[in-house]
Amino acid sequence: MQRFDYRREASAESAARTMSAALGEGGFFAAGGPRVPLRQRAQFIAGGTNMTDYMTLDVIQPQLLIDINGLAARHSNIEVTAHGLRLGALVRMAQAEDHPAVRAEYPVIHETLLLAASRQIRNMASLGGNVLQRTRCEYFRERSWACNKRVPGSGCAAMDGINRQHAILGTSDRCIAAYPGDFAQALIALGAVVETVGASGSRHLSFEKLHRLPGDTPEIETTLAPDEVIVAIDVPAGPWTRRSHYVKVRDRQSYEFAVASAAVALHLEGDVVREARIALGGVATVPWRAREAEQVLKGQVLDVALAEKAAAVAFEGARVRAHNAFKVGTGKQTLVRALMETRAMEIQP
Numbered sequence: 001m002q003r004f005d006y007r008r009e010a011s012a013e014s015a016a017r018t019m020s021a022a023l024g025e026g027g028f029f030a031a032g033g034p035r036v037p038l039r040q041r042a043q044f045i046a047g048g049t050n051m052t053d054y055m056t057l058d059v060i061q062p063q064l065l066i067d068i069n070g071l072a073a074r075h076s077n078i079e080v081t082a083h084g085l086r087l088g089a090l091v092r093m094a095q096a097e098d099h100p101a102v103r104a105e106y107p108v109i110h111e112t113l114l115l116a117a118s119r120q121i122r123n124m125a126s127l128g129g130n131v132l133q134r135t136r137c138e139y140f141r142e143r144s145w146a147c148n149k150r151v152p153g154s155g156c157a158a159m160d161g162i163n164r165q166h167a168i169l170g171t172s173d174r175c176i177a178a179y180p181g182d183f184a185q186a187l188i189a190l191g192a193v194v195e196t197v198g199a200s201g202s203r204h205l206s207f208e209k210l211h212r213l214p215g216d217t218p219e220i221e222t223t224l225a226p227d228e229v230i231v232a233i234d235v236p237a238g239p240w241t242r243r244s245h246y247v248k249v250r251d252r253q254s255y256e257f258a259v260a261s262a263a264v265a266l267h268l269e270g271d272v273v274r275e276a277r278i279a280l281g282g283v284a285t286v287p288w289r290a291r292e293a294e295q296v297l298k299g300q301v302l303d304v305a306l307a308e309k310a311a312a313v314a315f316e317g318a319r320v321r322a323h324n325a326f327k328v329g330t331g332k333q334t335l336v337r338a339l340m341e342t343r344a345m346e347i348q349p
């Protein structure tokens, strides 16, 4: 691990100003310097469960860590109203997982948190940090390999390497790394909105627009400005939130990332689908909303045949590599299972 400076901030505004000053003027890369994203020179840190990992591996070498745990005084509440759920960005994963109203009214959120990492990690990790966690691609984590995300323009060792865990949706010729999180799938399915504060002010951003497809610049993973910090996540209420569910398929049943997962929320009238929300994990480069599959379900009676039709549509655009073609079948089966289990949920009036 490299030496770094450390600074604590007590408000989002001061954290953003400190970050802005640390990065200086200019664009995403230092003019005339190596193509190392400026954002990596200084980093926000909260729970640190992802950041310290990459610092220890020397994948990220920030010169400055800006500790935002002091923001918890204003941004660590969980509020449930008739309009929806508001989660402060400094809420710990375990805190949201244990909240009775989250369990009852937004079970898909409870389940995505419950099935993530280990309880020890969930006690530390913040919700804002969790949605920004970086890929587990083995070649990204090991500095001796070529990786466009870690060193732009250096190549991608995963393309012809061991790519069993890699994405089949949303990939590019530069990067096929899968987005590793679970909670984000619940948020994208439920149409969450992210509130941020940057040096130039605050804004609200659809969660669906937070993560960027890799395209030609896989090193730029989100649409956040380098000095922007997430302060809250709002999840709107809807007739589908109670009937919501997450299925995660992984190589072992604890402390493991998804091979394929599906977050589903349904508004049913009898067996007829009035509204369907579907997000896929483990198979895509970003949290993946499967809108075409949702359209297949709307207005129809949900049975296994219809679920299989929707799953086929969800994976129509899949691009596979040598070791991950199995994810097409596994991903479809995961979605079918999630849809049928969500339909079968008993909802208390």
Ligand code: SF4
Pocket: 135, 137, 138, 139, 140, 146, 147, 148, 149, 150, 155, 156, 157, 158, 159, 174, 175, 176, 177, 218
């Ligand atoms: Fe790097 Fe992406 Fe290739 Fe992995 S898949 S080696 S993260 S460029």
